[in-house]
Amino acid sequence: MKNIIEVKNLNFGYAKANPILKDVSFEVAAGKFIAVAGPNGAGKTTLLNLLCGLLRKKTGTIKIDSENIESYSVKKLAQKIAVVRQEFVPVFDFSVIEMVSTARTPYLGAFGFESKGDKKIIADALEATDTVRFATRALIELSGGERQRVFIARALAQNTDILLLDEPTSFLDLKHQVGIYDLLKKMQLEKGKTIIAVTHDINLAAQYCDKVLLVGADGSYQYGTTKEVFSWQQIKKTFGINVFTSNVGKENFFLPIGKFAKDSNIKTAEPHNPLSSTKL
């Protein structure tokens, strides 16, 4: 399958003396669901901002659909990549449908209004994300989970090949976390979207994503299938914590265990981990 994103020898740092991303290279095939995981400050959101053109790389290349990212105008890039950022609340009181409609901005000129085609796309996005029932309500009245669905609806209505999400399930309860990942998987499978999601939840990432980019705080990184990258050794090395691991079925499951946890006396990060062969 054709690579829709190609990153080669990417280097970036906010200060010269302190590079965050060092020589990062990876490719993403069209229609795949990729997780970006790693500790705080490792550069996950920075990478997302580089991929959507918000930040300019220092060295290396980023190609979107075989073209250098620099060759895209802001408008053209917004027609290619939609971004769902960590939750934000607008200053003014936009309703759900008004918020989702702003997704068509990259397609409107001066004095622009949504065409019939635009309206159909907006209606489809609301339908697909199950947000039609609160379309006229103000965004601020919705729960965190509902609001996140609205932002995903907006990203869908932007009608792009690529969807970037920055911690889409932070602040959500378990039910809504699973709901958001189910929705994203549906977008991938039914609409062929390429999805890159920054996440702290490696278990959900293992269950839903095809590949994972695990970035370390020291600038190191691992890229491969979830099976290849998510091992207790790798997680211990990247996050500096012990984990229980177990095989749920197709994927491994990881439970972080701290020094003062009830089960902290169990030798967690060992191959003979008592839970490692136990099916939960």
Next chain:
Amino acid sequence: MAEMLTKKNLTIKIFVCLLVLILVMALCALAGSQDISLKKVFAGQGEFAGDNIDYEILIGIRLPRVILAALVGAALACSGVVLQAILRNPLADPYILGISSGAALGVITAILSGITWSFWAGSPIAVFAFAGATLTVWLVWFIGRFSGKSRVTSLLLAGVVINSFFSAVIMFLTSIAKSSQVHSTIYWLMGNITEKEPLVLLISGVCILFGIIVLFGICNKLNVLTFGEDEAKGLGVETVKIRLIAFGFAAFITAIAVSLSGLIGFVGLIIPHAVRLVLGPDHRQLLPISAITGAAFLVAADTIARIIVAPAQLPVGVITAIAGGPFFLVLLAKYSRKVGWLK
């Protein structure tokens, strides 16, 4: 599916609001200490000056004043809408970035220097006010550009700093001025709509309407700019360019309004909020409807200022504050339950 804003829907709303504005302007032009007979007015000017007093009062005095109030009201309301959007601040008004102090400094300079020439039929006070306002805005933009990454915050800070600095200079100049000069300055600062030459009205009207049309053209981008820099870029908006257009034209029409009528408070703050409370935050309808509402509001306020203590006249700024405050509170009480940012 829920209703979305359409061109047709907006055109109808604008048309209805324009009809109301014309009605308000007509009624206000007829109101005054001197009763006007329309029959006499339609009879024409007459052969000599003074032949038809009703015609001269209505066409020569009241109508230009009503038109001036409408232009200033529209400009201030539009500018308020745009500055609240680009600064992402519901408390922003047309004077937030130092236009008021810049214009006031220009005015006191003109009064103290005793200049008497006129420029395109504009008095030296108006010309100096316009120059002071535009130079200050440029200074604020210039300082805001190099003082930090977060442009919005640095613009606001630059505005506050320049306002304070100019206020100090104004206080110094006031302390060395003669009492008659101080009186003229204060009278101007209170905001007044007075009769202007037709040429001044024509030039200002064309400039203000042009500014409003340009700002209307970027309204869909303004919607997205209220979400912040990153969100706006992600939705394909060239933020620096759009903010420059918005800032430049908002400042331009405000400077014209200030040079015509002094500092009239409240219009640029409450009209955008009142319209937003009733119609929602989509700038494509917020901006044109605010312009028309602002125009009607200031025409009505100026008429009250003109007749309430006739034959004397109050500064219109007094009326906008006294009438605008309670009017806004009524709206707030009625709509606050459905408005999130008030909670």
